Amino acid sequence: MRLPAALRRHAEPAEVGGVARLDRRTKNLTKRLRPGEVAIIHHVDLDRVSAEALVATGVSLVVNAARSVSGRYPNLGPSILLEAGIPLIDDVGEDVFSLVAEGERLIVDGNRLLDAGGAVVATGTLLTTEVLEEQLEQARAGLSDQIDAFALNTMTYLREEKELLLEGVGVPEIRTRIEGRHVLIVVRGYDYRGDLDTLRPYISEYKPLLIGVDGGADALMEAGYKPDMIVGDMDSCSDAALRSGAELVLHAYRDGRTPALERVEALGLQAVVFPALGTSEDAAMLLADSYGARLMVAVGTHLSLVEFLDKGRAGMASTFLTRLRVGSKLVDAKGVSRIYRSQVKGWHLALLVLSGVVALVTAMAMTDVGGALGSVLVARLRDLAYWIKELFT
Known part of the structure; x- marks a missing residue:
């Protein structure tokens, strides 16, 4: 290649x-x-x-x-x-x-x-x-070695986090209501701008709960939306996003330590702590699934094996298992913007305007008011034509 x-x-x-x-x-x-x-x-x-x-x-x-x-x-x-x-x-x-x-x-x-x-x-x-x-x-040529390491990391994660994956043990208490709702999980990753733009009609119609994963909160705000929840270690999330009013869930190490807590407290904000291995996008999906999300739509998340390796973390193996855990509810928006484009052409709009004019003229012609208005309009057009003729004669 x-x-x-x-x-x-x-x-x-x-x-x-x-x-x-x-x-x-x-x-x-x-x-x-x-x-x-x-x-x-x-x-x-x-x-x-x-x-x-x-x-x-x-x-x-x-x-x-x-x-x-x-x-x-x-x-x-x-x-x-x-x-x-x-x-x-x-x-x-x-x-x-x-x-x-x-x-x-x-x-x-x-x-x-x-x-x-x-x-x-x-x-x-x-x-x-x-x-x-x-x-x-x-x-x-050396990609096979990375696949072997990825498989080993997957088994290690499964052994250490099987209670969280299978039973939801360790998921923190949150105030945001998720039960029965659609949830849009946004990561500032591959093609997130195009997919967010394509999903605007969906967001407008279904009003999903908006979860920003770290910098994904800023991505939502850049697109004109306010995040309902922010999940992550907050290292790529702006102060403006943290102050947006969203509920903050800090993704912590397995022992509960999180460097983000000091920053959040310095801003005078409160947050809940979610100790878990893996990535913040995994934590967001597990959180939404554990609290009964009806459907999860993922934007900018990692999908393919090369993308997992491109993240540069052994912990990306957790994403593979997390997707297996929530797979029945998860819809991936990645690449939607590549296969779907609006097909509205200029002549479509012209035809729409013309059909509106025809409908208006027809409606006017079939009413007394429309007939009278039409007669006045015809008379004014005749006066205009006569005036132009007089100018040249």
């Missing part, structure tokens, strides 16, 4: 640069990046969601201290950056975080990162399409 032809034609970039922004957590960095800046990250196996977030910021260059393709599996992120025309200097090493200061102006020259004075501060591999294709091909 080769990269798209448009991507293969991508040429090596000319000398570019900008102000440096650094963070070892890519999703934290994307919140403060501005167009034209240089993003310095530490992200092994750069995933699709993170790459799309970087592209959306308009950065001029991405510098990765780690390997963007480690060889574990054919991850999707690097090709997204190259396709967007953003150069990627890979595997420059940890020292870049001590050698480069936040806000420092940098220049990239080939595979080297230079400061404003021209001194080399880091050297790595400039990922071209040819280099990336070779790395992805090697990663595909």
